[in-house]
C-alpha cells in the first residue's frame with residue numbers, strides 16, 4: 025500500500041519532521057499495516073500535522089490532548105495500530121499530565137515525541153525542552169530555567185516499559201527504533217531530536233557534524249546496525265535494557281546524544297489488556313463520544329458490543 029496521503033506536507037524545507045514521516049511510512053509499508061487498521065493521533069503543533077500526510081485514519085486533536093484520544097481509541101478498538109505524534113510543547117507542557125499517566129497505563133501504542141526544543145508552529149516561543157539562555161519571543165532575555173529532560177522524566181514514572189531516543193539525521197536508526205517501538209507490547213516512548221531549521225538553526229549541528237558525539241546503544245534484540253552506519257558511528261555501548269540506573273545515566277548525558285533503546289521491559293502489564301472486553305460504567309468524555317459514534321455506525325468490535333435492548 026502507498027502510505028502517503030494526497031495532502032502535500034506543509035513543513036519548512038529541511039524540517040526534521042519530514043524524516044520522521046518517511047520513517048513512519050516505511051514502517052507501515054514493511055510491516056504491511058492495513059491503513060484501515062492504523063490510526064495516527066496528534067495534538068497541535070508542527071509535529072501534529074503528521075496524521076494529514078498518512079494514508080491511514082487520523083485524528084488531529086486539541087493542544088496537549090492527543091494521548092487521551094489515543095487511549096480512548098485503543099480501549100475501544102484494541103485491534104488498531106495506534107501511533108501518537110506530538111511535539112515538545114504539546115506533550116511536555118500543556119499535555120504533561122496526560123503524558124505521565126499514559127506511561128503508567130502502559131497501553132499498547134507508540135508515541136513519537138518530535139523534540140525540536142521550541143514551539144515552531146506559533147513562531148518561536150521557549151518550550152520546556154528549550155536550552156537555558158535561549159532567546160525567543162517569550163524569553164527575550166534568554167530562557168531562565170534548565171530544560172526538562174523527557175527521557176529521565178519518562179524513566180521515572182512507575183510502569184514505564186519502553187524508552188528510546190532517535191535523531192532525524194540518522195534515518196536508518198530512526199526507522200529501526202520505530203520498528204522496535206511498534207513491536208514492543210506496551211507504551212513505547214520514542215523521543216526524536218528533530219531539527220527546526222526555521223527557528224532553531226544550528227541547534228544540533230555539533231552532533232550532526234561529529235559522529236563521535238553520538239552514542240549508539242546496542243544490545244541483544246537491539247538496533248540492526250548496518251556496517252556502513254557502524255563504521256561512521258563508532259561510539260557504541262552495549263547495556264542491559266533492564267538496567268534502570270544505566271538507562272537513567274545514559275538519558276542524562278549532556279555532551280553526547282544516546283541513540284537507541286535505553287530501557288525495555290516487555291513484562292509490564294498493559295491497561296488495555298487488563299480491561300479488554302469491558303465497556304466502562306463511568307466513561308470519560310472521549311469514551312462517551314466514541315461510544316455514541318460506535319453505536320451510530322455499529323462498529324463495536326464483536327467481543328465488546330453492548331447487548332441490544334431486550335437481550
Ligand code: SF4
Nearest residue numbers: 035036039070144220
Ligand atoms: Fe519544521 Fe520548524 Fe518549520 Fe515547524 S517551524 S515546519 S518544526 S522547520
Ligand code: MG
Nearest residue numbers: 111112142143
Ligand atoms: Mg516543538
